[in-house]
Amino acid sequence: EVQLVESGGGLVQPGRSLRLSCAASGFTFDDYAMHWVRQAPGKGLEWVSGISWNSGSIGYADSVKGRFTISRDNAKNSLYLQMNSLRAEDTALYYCAKGPYRVAPPFDYWGQGTLVTVSS
Amino acid sequence: QSALTQPASVSGSPGQSITISCTGTSSDVGSYNLVSWYQQHPGKAPKLMIYEVSKRPSGVSNRFSGSKSGNTASLTISGLQAEDEADYYCCSYAGSSSVVFGGGTKLTVL
Numbered sequence: 174e175v176q177l178v179e180s181g182g183g184l185v186q187p188g189r190s191l192r193l194s195c196a197a198s199g200f201t202f203d204d205y206a207m208h209w210v211r212q213a214p215g216k217g218l219e220w221v222s223g224i225s226w227n228s229g230s231i232g233y234a235d236s237v238k239g240r241f242t243i244s245r246d247n248a249k250n251s252l253y254l255q256m257n258s259l260r261a262e263d264t265a266l267y268y269c270a271k272g273p274y275r276v277a278p279p280f281d282y283w284g285q286g287t288l289v290t291v292s293s
Numbered sequence: 294q295s296a297l298t299q300p301a302s303v304s305g306s307p308g309q310s311i312t313i314s315c316t317g318t319s320s321d322v323g324s325y326n327l328v329s330w331y332q333q334h335p336g337k338a339p340k341l342m343i344y345e346v347s348k349r350p351s352g353v354s355n356r357f358s359g360s361k362s363g364n365t366a367s368l369t370i371s372g373l374q375a376e377d378e379a380d381y382y383c384c385s386y387a388g389s390s391s392v393v394f395g396g397g398t399k400l401t402v403l
Binding site: 208217219225234276278281283286 | 296325327328329331333338339340341344345350380382384385386389390391392393394395396397
């Protein structure tokens with residue numbers, strides 16, 4: 174059974190940093206691209222970032238480019254999102270999602286999300 | 294990276310069919326057959342319903358179907374059921390390792 178479990182969310186002040194993690198199991202992690210998708214309270218889905226199976230291709234939404242860094246450790250079956258210079262508008266539930274081998278949809282499995290709240 | 298355009302809401306009665314549109318540009322929907330659709334019930338994670346414009350994952354009812362014409366993709370749900378009431382999001386590859394979602398459509402089953 175595919176499982177994606179996010180962690181690392183919490184309350185953080187504007188301008189500070191936070192690192193999210195996603196632990197994957199139930200599939201061959203290094204065969205697939207992985208993504209972060211967020212959802213602000215009461216709002217729609219927003220793709221944040223994606224990384225190919227071998228980290229050779231990486232993409233970011235314009236809203237986070239230069240502030241967020243996606244990475245993965247295939248030996249640990251883990252995906253990460255380093256979030257710097259956080260803003261109030263980054264407040265959202267952050268989902269980890271599994272894609273095909275390249276940075277593209279579809280996202281066939283999703284975690285339950287980890288909540289990030291940016292507030293002073 | 295502008296969001297794809299979806300109607301904010303649609304509604305239908307049980308047994309009827311509804312269609313949700315998803316309009317993008319020649320840089321995303323119009324250029325790639327990598328459009329997917331997701332269903333999200335309140336408080337739940339999204340669920341993949343359609344991928345590559347018209348393909349259904351295993352386990353998804355054949356009442357759900359997808360299509361595309363030019364820069365607009367569509368999701369059709371036939372034989373509406375109460376459990377279909379949810380938010381629906383379209384998604385497209387936009388080139389250069391980027392992805393864009395639609396704003397979402399709230400489906401109400403009357």
